[in-house]
Amino acid sequence: MIRASGLEKRYGARRVLVGVDLELPRDGFLLVTGPNGSGKTTLLRVIAGLVAPTRGRVEVDVHRGRLGFVAHEPLVYRELTALENLDLFGRLYRVPERRERIGMLLERFGLWEARSERVESYSRGMSQRLALCRAFLHDPDLLVLDEPYSSLDAESAALLDRELAELAGTRALVVSTHDPARVEPLATQRLVLT
Amino acid sequence: MTGGEYVAAAYGVVFVFVLVYVAIIAAKLVRLQRDTAELLEIVRRRGEDT
Amino acid sequence: MRYLADVAALTRKDLRVELRAQDTLPAMLLFVLSMLVVFHFALPEGTGEDAAYGLLWVAIVFTALLGLARAWIPEQEHGVFDALVLAPCDRSAIWVGKTVATLAFLVAAQAVALPAFVLFFAPLDGVALAGVLLADVGICAVGSLMAAMAAAGRARELLLPLLLLPLSMPLIVGGVGSAVSTEPERYLLLLALYDGIFAVLSWASFEYVVTES
């Protein structure tokens, strides 16, 4: 699913990624750990195709429509409600039975009551959960999650654990996190960036 | 200003521009030379350490 | 067909976001009206109507610039731009949606400004209105692309006018000409030519401006 060799990324003189090689099968679960500024986010953005590596090559053979991405920011419109955001992305990703699937996801992530409120009135945790809904909306083959647990409360974190446990093995996952303990058992591969 | 002086002015400006350009390129060459010397220094020092 | 559905979804999103945020449209309206009032004082007694048309077009261009400066702000909050770029739709649809939405707001602002202009200064005939609409299309098309370029830069409010003003020169000539000239058809043709060339060029190059790989 993902093949990368000699990946390097440099912003001016600062080398963010050096000599990263990885190979992830279609059902692999890659856990990426490392201190702040070690290039976790950059690596995940390179895998997602948002950033071009300075040197080296990365091949991700998944169609853009089959990729789910969660970043530090929720990537949703502040002025729109949860329903409107998911409806927009549902259309762009051509999700079948869009309404039912959105309803189910909002229910599962505890956002059903707040579905018609604007995202700008959401707490950080709620926005993060909406971002997870957006990433899972089209049932992607490859999920790239950049510190998905950030700003989630205990209950939501447990919820995400169950989700990841369910997904592991059925599709490719790349997860970067600060407390790897939660995800450690599910990981089939580990990459520590320094 | 007579016609001839204007012609001289026009060609003069072109000449000055080219000269200024050559001066800028010369300045760049000097800087490149200094950079190369620095790198040489680093390599030489590294050579002595090993 | 898919493309049109994407464009419709994106345009509806842009219109809804803007109507909810309620900051660009009212600002554009007040801006263009206050400019017209300022022009009244700027035009000394003796100047003819032509000067008024000229200043109208200055007001139109700068109102468009005001709207375009805010065009991609919603996408930059919460980094939504990445989500749009990652979506499987053709990226030019994002540009079409934004252009249509910005055009809608510009026309809405002009719906108030042009009657005010006729009231304050000089009449506007059908051809002049056609000139305004054609120029609006041109400046929104090119402006949306330039705004997307400037969005990735540091001094984006400063950069956008610099990028757009030279490009809008033919639009101003076409616009003023359609209002002032005795045979305005040629100017409408110029505007149509401009729209044709630059709308297609913007449409084709938008993808390159917003992606890296």
Add this chain to the structure above:
Amino acid sequence: MSSPFSRIRGLPSLAAFAAGLMGLALLLSFFIAPEDGDQGISQRIFYIHVPIALTAYFCFGLGAWKALLLLWRGGERYDLESYVAIHQGTIFGSLTLITGAIWAKASWGVWWTWDSNQLVLFLTLFLFYCAYFMLRFSLPEGPRRARSSAVYALFGVALIPVSFLAIRLAEDFIHPTTFTRDGPQMTGTMFTAFCVSWAAVTLLAYVLYRVELVGKRLHIDLRELREALE
């Protein structure tokens, strides 16, 4: 088959050839070409002003061509080449405006005239390409800056015909030209002087372009070397 031009590939010989050609051009335009009937000696500015303007167009065209290659085929080197070509174009552009102003002063007694479509078009393009550098300095280095600059460079070339048409149409209502200056009728030697100086100035621009390119590539290689050593 080594035609004389195959030996000219190297930069030093190219520069030498350019210098020779420029010398010939100066000789022709000052001494060989006859003096113009009505404008007298000031007409000789024509031999440097117009070639510089055409060279600026050539540089902008070269920049746009490299930009097209970047967008079409990708490749880091085209971004630099497009940038340097447009940089040359702007330098020759400012020269065009200055020599044009001198010519306007000599021929019509005013430093600037909106009547000359050529000069007005050039002023628009000059402002456009100055904004090109503002765009480059504002965006962080990377593929996105290269692509945005390339797209902007392509817009520049599309702007030339449209602006020319707009300026020609603008003549009617801004103010009709008080005097028309159709292309100067050129006798045989005048025309050869013009063509030689055109070729000489274009070659000069191309040599400066290549020199600057070498300098910039050397700078990038050194930076890479430095990073490798750290």
